[in-house]
Amino acid sequence: MVLMQxxxxxxxxxxxxxxxxxxxxxEKEREFLEHV
Known part of the structure; x- marks a missing residue:
């Protein structure tokens, strides 16, 4: 479910x-996802 989101x-x-x-x-959002 999370991967789909x-x-x-x-x-x-x-x-x-x-x-x-x-x-x-x-790029900024990718950094955000990495921290999450």
């Missing part, structure tokens, strides 16, 4: 990053 979360981030044109958003 993370996958959906990452997909949402990728869409947001593409729309904003910022990969930094994904």
């Amino acid at each position: 993370i996958k959906l979360f990452n997909l949402g981030l990728q869409k947001t990053a593409k729309s904003k044109g910022r990969l930094q958003v994904i």
